[in-house]
Amino acid sequence: MAAEVREAEQIGNTSDSDSVQTELLETNEIPGKSENALLVATDSFEDLNYAGLTNGTLPTVSTSGTIHSLVKKKARRASALLDENEAAGDNTASSDETTNAVDQESSEVSGEDSQEDHLESRLTDLSLNETESLPEEIPMTQLIPTSSDIEDVNSLEWKQQRRHIFIISESGKPVYSRHGSEDKLVTIMGVMQALVICTHDFQKDTLRSIVAGDHKFVFMCRDHLTFIGITRGRESTQQMLLQLTYMYNQVISVLTLSTLTRIFKQHRNYDLRRPLSGAEKFFDNLLNLMDVEPGLLLSSVRCLPLDSSVRENISHSIVQHAKVKDLVFALIIAQNQLVTLVRMKKYYIHPMDLHLIINLINASESFKAAESWTPICLPKFDACGFLQAHVSYLDEECHTCLLLLSVDIEAFYILSECKAKIKERLVRYNALKAINDSLRRNSYSIQQCSISDLRHFLYKSRSIAQYTSPELEAPYHTKEEQQRLFDLYHYLHDRIHTSGRQLKILFHVGPYETLLGWVTQGFELYAVFGPLVTKTIAIHAVNKLLRWIKKEEDRLFILSSVTF
Amino acid sequence: MSGKKKADLKVIILGDYAVGKTSLICRYIDGKFQTQEPTVGAAFFLKQWGPYNVAVWDTAGDERYSGLSHFYCRSAGAAILAFDLNNPKTFESLWARFGSILEAANEDCLKIVVGTKVDLLEPEHREITIEEGRKLSRDLNEHIDIRKLPHDPYFETSSLANENVQEVFEYIFQYCLPLSADQKKRHRNQQKSVVDLLENSEEGDKGKKKCC
Ligand SMILES: Nc1nc2c(ncn2[C@@H]2O[C@H](COP(=O)(O)OP(=O)(O)O)[C@@H](O)[C@H]2O)c(=O)[nH]1
Numbered sequence A: 001m002a003a004e005v006r007e008a009e010q011i012g013n014t015s016d017s018d019s020v021q022t023e024l025l026e027t028n029e030i031p032g033k034s035e036n037a038l039l040v041a042t043d044s045f046e047d048l049n050y051a052g053l054t055n056g057t058l059p060t061v062s063t064s065g066t067i068h069s070l071v072k073k074k075a076r077r078a079s080a081l082l083d084e085n086e087a088a089g090d091n092t093a094s095s096d097e098t099t100n101a102v103d104q105e106s107s108e109v110s111g112e113d114s115q116e117d118h119l120e121s122r123l124t125d126l127s128l129n130e131t132e133s134l135p136e137e138i139p140m141t142q143l144i145p146t147s148s149d150i151e152d153v154n155s156l157e158w159k160q161q162r163r164h165i166f167i168i169s170e171s172g173k174p175v176y177s178r179h180g181s182e183d184k185l186v187t188i189m190g191v192m193q194a195l196v197i198c199t200h201d202f203q204k205d206t207l208r209s210i211v212a213g214d215h216k217f218v219f220m221c222r223d224h225l226t227f228i229g230i231t232r233g234r235e236s237t238q239q240m241l242l243q244l245t246y247m248y249n250q251v252i253s254v255l256t257l258s259t260l261t262r263i264f265k266q267h268r269n270y271d272l273r274r275p276l277s278g279a280e281k282f283f284d285n286l287l288n289l290m291d292v293e294p295g296l297l298l299s300s301v302r303c304l305p306l307d308s309s310v311r312e313n314i315s316h317s318i319v320q321h322a323k324v325k326d327l328v329f330a331l332i333i334a335q336n337q338l339v340t341l342v343r344m345k346k347y348y349i350h351p352m353d354l355h356l357i358i359n360l361i362n363a364s365e366s367f368k369a370a371e372s373w374t375p376i377c378l379p380k381f382d383a384c385g386f387l388q389a390h391v392s393y394l395d396e397e398c399h400t401c402l403l404l405l406s407v408d409i410e411a412f413y414i415l416s417e418c419k420a421k422i423k424e425r426l427v428r429y430n431a432l433k434a435i436n437d438s439l440r441r442n443s444y445s446i447q448q449c450s451i452s453d454l455r456h457f458l459y460k461s462r463s464i465a466q467y468t469s470p471e472l473e474a475p476y477h478t479k480e481e482q483q484r485l486f487d488l489y490h491y492l493h494d495r496i497h498t499s500g501r502q503l504k505i506l507f508h509v510g511p512y513e514t515l516l517g518w519v520t521q522g523f524e525l526y527a528v529f530g531p532l533v534t535k536t537i538a539i540h541a542v543n544k545l546l547r548w549i550k551k552e553e554d555r556l557f558i559l560s561s562v563t564f
Numbered sequence B: 001m002s003g004k005k006k007a008d009l010k011v012i013i014l015g016d017y018a019v020g021k022t023s024l025i026c027r028y029i030d031g032k033f034q035t036q037e038p039t040v041g042a043a044f045f046l047k048q049w050g051p052y053n054v055a056v057w058d059t060a061g062d063e064r065y066s067g068l069s070h071f072y073c074r075s076a077g078a079a080i081l082a083f084d085l086n087n088p089k090t091f092e093s094l095w096a097r098f099g100s101i102l103e104a105a106n107e108d109c110l111k112i113v114v115g116t117k118v119d120l121l122e123p124e125h126r127e128i129t130i131e132e133g134r135k136l137s138r139d140l141n142e143h144i145d146i147r148k149l150p151h152d153p154y155f156e157t158s159s160l161a162n163e164n165v166q167e168v169f170e171y172i173f174q175y176c177l178p179l180s181a182d183q184k185k186r187h188r189n190q191q192k193s194v195v196d197l198l199e200n201s202e203e204g205d206k207g208k209k210k211c212c
């Protein structure tokens, strides 16, 4: 069916888009636009290119050191306690507004980064009694599968997986595989690492992707690791690259970049599965999340629809009761949706980091049992250090999760008190009930937009890095149909973003539905109509939709950011 | 549950991945056994013991959380060192991995060695003898006056069959925060009513998911 899909028509392109846009866009008020965004508004998708990925230097140097600089600030604050001159202390730190600024001195911080060092010393300890299970260079003879490998790799189930993701270390050691056990896949991983190395060594080139039949292989090398994605689906190379980047971020989130690089600097042959043991579920879950959560593709986050007064009340409760030193971010998440986010002045959260946080909660049933305290590295915030997350659910049913992210590993008990106060207030003001009501109402139905023939849409406001979309309803209520819808969105997204010239509007007639994709400076819109809709009708409908979103924007988006 | 009131005692539990640490704590605190998802980071429980508050820290055995160990070990009054009776490697880990971690705990920290999953143990396949367990528990507690203890700080438990679980915690609490006979009786009754309540409500609304 995919092959039958043909493009019927296409209007507008980069050159005449401005005129087209002003003609077609009937409103000049972009829904969900805000100057006061709480997330970093970047389109990570367009930032993705191989040039930045393959040269092995630290890609995050410019933003690293945030945590150290915060800790440093704390130390300074302590020493300045005597002279009480707080204003002076604050000024020294306000160097940069938008990026997570690095203090000048932060690179030479010594005493306070104990956490990471502990992990690292552990890792070196353990490496001593590690048994070398794999040869450093895989001899060619080993590339021929042995009988035990054949079972796994040749099983129909394994072959028929729609997508495979592998992580391999530079020396060819398996680190992760989405399907099948890494041990059984040693051979196939070796082959792939060999491909990467051969291309690099003999051709002096970088292997990016291979198309073989209906499979596409995409390769990404970063920090001594090779990430490989193989798909039979509709994802483009660029989109696969985005998925691999998420996997990379997940590795960093568990280990930190500094630990990762140190490990491989000391032991090129290190078996990374050891420090990652127990973390496999985060990788699995992240990949599952990518299949159902369009926010990862759009580099944006979905908010739980709430009356803005309720949301304000919630963020004020947090500001009031969690005004604690070293607390960088406080956020509430309910079923993968952002309820509120309060941040330290000067520090922003990147949507990719927020997805890792959502993934952490989503993948960890254990948080439902008790208040927890766990390290998490947010690679876009600071790839080289851990934040400490105080994680707790606020309701009996464990739907509403509060996260308090601090740089102070000792802050647990203080944050636990904050949590109790916040919870008390949210109960008193019925805010928890409002959250639960909203969750029960299931976001909103497409019918509420009252636009005939519009079946589903994704709308992203670029300035705030948030998106909204209605519930998945018939015909997209089965798993297969949802997958097909996602394929359509992937297709539309890819055509609009990466097809040579950047398109602004794409109208596409398929056998079962008509698609309209529209990208402007302010928003990205992907709309799915019934099959018989014409271009004029679609454009008209989309304008109506924009007006509806505009009307609902206070409920659907978080338009102003709250700081401590 | 809140950390508002400062706890009078901090108890931590250490041991390899999947030896049954979380199950042990949940059996004691919630009075039931259910499948536990692997612990992420460290988890905090608060427990009443007579007039006292006891903080209980459950931890994940994974290496990558070793950065946290300093935090939860510091000023711990007691540490449960758990191993799986059916897996000798987990017993060795108690020496190899957790001895050094515990240096951050109180000097007079009581260490209790607990062999778990005794229900799975077939006596003829036993690899760690009771005497080995007891010996380890004595060796770990060289610094405290062992005569003050009713017996060696060694237990074999089953969270599944509810065997010896209560005993572990009461042994610890009674040593660190002694209660009078009267207080203790009241505590037992309280504990019992909680468990009864739970069991009744469990029958009442099975559908409702209850977290520990
Ligand atoms: N048969 C039996 N299984 C147990 C017992 N305690 C724990 N388990 C099982 O052992 C596994 C790991 O338990 P868990 O409490 O998560 O271990 P932790 O990683 O040390 O916290 C789970 O599958 C439990 O159901 C026990 O007393 N008897």
Ligand SMILES: [Mg+2]
Binding pocket: B021, B022, B023, B036, B037, B038, B039, B058, B059, B060
């Ligand atoms: Mg556990």
